[in-house]
Amino acid sequence: MKRSNIFLIIFPIIAIALLLYFVNTTNTRADQIINKKQKPLEFKDNTLQCPQCHMYLVGKKDTAQIITADYKTHFFDDVGCAILWMRDQNIELESVKFWVFTRDTKEYINAYDAFYSLIDDTPMHYGFGAYAKNQSNLIDFNAMRLKMLRGENLSDPKIRKNLLGS
Secondary structure, three states: OOHHHHHHHHHHHHHHHHHHHHHHHHOOOHHHOEOOOOOOOOOOOOOOEOOOOOOEOOOOOOOEEEEOOOOEEEEEOOHHHHHHHHHHOOOOHHHOEEEEEOOOOOOEEEHHHOEEOOOOOOOOOOOOOEEOOOOOOOEEHHHHHHHHHHOOOOOOHHHHHHHHOO
16 A cells, blocks of 8 residues: 555545544533533533533622532522422432522522522522522521422512512
């Protein structure tokens, strides 16, 4: 076989291999990374969709991250979406690491330790903004989760009127 024929065969194979390598390393999505440290991950705006409502995440405010037993991080634009997604996926609270971004300290904290407003303007209008420090008008994680699962949030016009008067 001539040298030029070998070049014509090997060159395209090498080019395709390099292209595949480049695509896989530059477009790795945060929700495809194995997160064995189980810490919140950084992400770029408009690159990740919430698996529950399919909205793109823009900024960290009101976001949540759930790291499942397979060490995959799932990103949510609203803590309410995270609660509904766990219900729909039949995922037990004890089997995940659950992070929420707080409005007061502007950092991710354990969702189970956070306190939640009933009336904040959140992406899906559920109203459950997360806070690290307790205040008299906030509820704990279990109360927030129960309200979310019962549909007792600002997305219900009756609840909204009762809480906000509008």
